[in-house]
Amino acid sequence: xxxxxxxxxxxxxxxxxxxxxxxxxxxxxxxxxxxxxxxxxxxxxxxxxxxxxxxxxxxxxxxxxxxxxxxxxxxxxxxxxxxxxxxxxxxxxxxxxxxxxxxxxxxxxxxxxxxxxxxxxxxxxxxxxxxxxxxxxxxxxxxxxxxxxxxxxxxxxxxxxxxxxxxxxxxxxxxxxxxxxxxxxxxxxxxxxxxxxxxxxxxxxxxxxxxxxxxxxx
Numbered sequence: 225x226x227x228x229x230x231x232x233x234x235x236x237x238x239x240x241x242x243x244x245x246x247x248x249x250x251x252x253x254x255x256x257x258x259x260x261x262x263x264x265x266x267x268x269x270x271x272x273x274x275x276x277x278x279x280x281x282x283x284x285x286x287x288x289x290x291x292x293x294x295x296x297x298x299x300x301x302x303x304x305x306x307x308x309x310x311x312x313x314x315x316x317x318x319x320x321x322x323x324x325x326x327x328x329x330x331x332x333x334x335x336x337x338x339x340x341x342x343x344x345x346x347x348x349x350x351x352x353x354x355x356x357x358x359x360x361x362x363x364x365x366x367x368x369x370x371x372x373x374x375x376x377x378x379x380x381x382x383x384x385x386x387x388x389x390x391x392x393x394x395x396x397x398x399x400x401x402x403x404x405x406x407x408x409x410x411x412x413x414x415x416x417x418x419x420x421x422x423x424x425x426x427x428x429x430x431x432x433x434x435x436x437x438x439x440x441x442x
Contacts, residue, residue, distance in 0.1 A: 325357030411437035
């Protein structure tokens with residue numbers, strides 16, 4: 225819910241800036257026309273940036289203390305080729321992928337709020353980034369096909385996570401972190417849950433086939 229409020233705030237700010245831009249740009253008094261035009265263009269630019277920020281922030285979901293963000297199940301198609309079905313916890317959407325390899329991993333982008341933003345109750349947010357496969361052997365890793373899939377749409381206009389990551393070096397209000405679950409084995413019929421916690425991302429076996437695959441791998 226917090227990220228919906230962030231989206232609304234930026235959207236309203238964008239609308240206000242757009243109204244200011246239209247008022248300034250449509251005035252007929254040329255005496256202050258250049259200044260008004262400059263101010264209008266700046267307000268219009270601010271409206272665009274705020275609107276894009278609202279859209280990009282809406283792609284993130286609130287993160288509780290330990291939260292299941294996705295479930296992943298596998299069906300074997302051929303040797304070292306699996307069908308992976310990723311179900312997003314936030315929307316219930318199922319995304320099918322064909323992954324080559326022996327192991328799998330999911331990555332996520334995480335934004336954590338600090339200082340006054342945290343004091344107002346802003347929760348960390350996440351956006352699943354990609355799913356990838358890997359081979360057991362170095363030779364296979366170097367010579368065989370790799371599988372990497374995006375799990376979310378790229379940001380519009382600018383990368384919000386990268387911007388906040390850069391700003392966090394100068395402003396102690398937020399952290400932008402990259403979370404990766406440990407590589408785990410793929411097996412026919414195996415099902416795993418992917419969870420985000422305050423300390424990072426973890427993946428856990430959810431059925432006997434997944435547990436057996438992990439035991440055999442270790």
